[in-house]
Amino acid sequence: MPDLPIAAVIRIAKKSGAERVGVDAAAVLLAKTEEYIVHLSKEADRLARHAGRKTIKEEDVDLAVQWIKD
Amino acid sequence: MPDLPIAAVIRIAKKSGAERVGVDAAAVLLAKTEEYIVHLSKEADRLARHAGRKTIKEEDVDLAVQWIKD
Helix, strand or coil: CCCCCHHHHHHHHHHCCCCEECHHHHHHHHHHHHHHHHHHHHHHHHHHHHCCCCEECHHHHHHHHHHHHC | CCCCCHHHHHHHHHHCCCCEECHHHHHHHHHHHHHHHHHHHHHHHHHHHHCCCCEECHHHHHHHHHHHHC
């Protein structure tokens, strides 16, 4: 069961220029977005622990974004 | 103003193993997630139009995910 509200995901897609989003497409968009958060937060958590912290800070997320892009 | 609820983003991060997420870190995580949706839906929309459609289908999102990864 998804944590994010699908309506919010569709709203962002429409704001970005999408005219219509099919039901199945919206479900995939939602799933991929949740995967992205999982991926990003796992990397950020790894970086926080590497720095001797248990709390994820902004700098961990920033660096994790770079990693994911590369 | 973000479209996604920050509480849901933090919940996904914690489910993924993050022990604590700082307030600033959560804001960046949220912003990056919204950027991801914008990026993914713009590419999916481009693929839908390329296929002569105005409605984004599942196959457009799947292909857009591949593009973004590459």
